[in-house]
Amino acid sequence: MKTSLFIRFIRGAGLGLALAAVLATTAAAEDTPDLSDVTITVGTPNKTGLHRQLLASGEAENLPYKIKWADFDSTPPLVEALRAGHVDIAAGGDTGVLTAIANGVKITILAASWERKESGSAILVRGNSPLKTVAELKGHKIALPYFTKQHYQFAKALEQAGVPWDDKLILNLNTTDGLSALVNGQVDAFVVWDPNTAIAQQQHGARILQSLSQVIDTAGVLYAPTETLAGPARKAALQDLTRRIIRAQAWVNDHPQEWSGQIAKLSQISIDAANLQTSRSRVEFVPATDAKAIAGWQQEVGYFHQTGQFRRDFKVEDYVAKDFGDVINGENKKLAKTN
Numbered sequence: 001m002k003t004s005l006f007i008r009f010i011r012g013a014g015l016g017l018a019l020a021a022v023l024a025t026t027a028a029a030e031d032t033p034d035l036s037d038v039t040i041t042v043g044t045p046n047k048t049g050l051h052r053q054l055l056a057s058g059e060a061e062n063l064p065y066k067i068k069w070a071d072f073d074s075t076p077p078l079v080e081a082l083r084a085g086h087v088d089i090a091a092g093g094d095t096g097v098l099t100a101i102a103n104g105v106k107i108t109i110l111a112a113s114w115e116r117k118e119s120g121s122a123i124l125v126r127g128n129s130p131l132k133t134v135a136e137l138k139g140h141k142i143a144l145p146y147f148t149k150q151h152y153q154f155a156k157a158l159e160q161a162g163v164p165w166d167d168k169l170i171l172n173l174n175t176t177d178g179l180s181a182l183v184n185g186q187v188d189a190f191v192v193w194d195p196n197t198a199i200a201q202q203q204h205g206a207r208i209l210q211s212l213s214q215v216i217d218t219a220g221v222l223y224a225p226t227e228t229l230a231g232p233a234r235k236a237a238l239q240d241l242t243r244r245i246i247r248a249q250a251w252v253n254d255h256p257q258e259w260s261g262q263i264a265k266l267s268q269i270s271i272d273a274a275n276l277q278t279s280r281s282r283v284e285f286v287p288a289t290d291a292k293a294i295a296g297w298q299q300e301v302g303y304f305h306q307t308g309q310f311r312r313d314f315k316v317e318d319y320v321a322k323d324f325g326d327v328i329n330g331e332n333k334k335l336a337k338t339n
Helices: 002-031 050-057 075-083 094-102 149-161 175-183 196-204 226-230 232-254 256-267 271-279 291-306 322-338
Strands: 039-044 066-071 089-092 107-115 122-125 142-144 170-172 189-192 207-211 220-225 283-287
Touching: 039 050, 039 075, 039 232, 050 066, 050 089, 050 232, 050 256, 075 089, 075 094, 089 232, 094 107, 094 149, 094 220, 094 291, 107 226, 107 232, 107 322, 122 196, 142 149, 142 175, 149 189, 149 291, 175 189, 175 196, 189 196, 196 207, 196 271, 220 226, 220 232, 226 232, 232 256, 232 283, 232 322, 256 271, 283 322
Parallel strands: 039 066, 039 089, 142 170, 142 189
Antiparallel strands: 089 220, 107 220, 107 283, 122 189, 122 207
């Protein structure tokens, strides 16, 4: 009799546990937004950013939402597209994003990205140029895409060398026009980043006058329009895509030869230029609340405000997504366990 009661108790308990599990699963399903009608437009400000990384790593496959691509020459025009509602997430240099925030664009920084190697951020001159130092740039024409990360780095390089900024000599040219101006002798130096630096070196014999990451280094940014985070479905899609971006970057870091081949194929550049870029880059994502990242961004905001190029000063920490920290840390921990 006691045995029969015990069996009935166990069966009842098992049924109760099973029912609880079903209810928990149902509740979780109800809390998970339907992403099938969501479309996320990914902005890329160069030839080897998110667009190519997500494709090459396979992270753009089997998405629970739709994805579109929007490619640009640099961050400033990308941010203008974001302002107009045509981009939902992007990664790249911090200066263009901070400039946009200073101008009233509602942007939230989701993550910071640190370059762990030298990178191709540089001041270039022609191979036969007599110029050897930054100080010697005084009085010479220089091509530079304004309000990019390299704008800030170059400004600090001139400051350290005691060379005043001269709007008449420092020309605001995009990467294509800047390279053409350097090659054709219309300017004496060209400030740019990879893969443009690698292309200029490998295909046009350009020489690095100064590596800008050695002058000052700030964290890059993964960012989104603030309003995109207000909707639960789009926010869930961005959280999923953030995890994929972190995994894609890890794949890039761990597969340099394969990544070089994909760069050459997807971006239509020479394998030599692709190999050169890959050899000097290793990027890692950290939460946007990273103290070192925020300190660097804040210093940058202060510089542009003091020089009158930002209309207002602001606290960068007011524009970071604190709740994305768990997403980033969680994905980084998973990657650490698999390596």
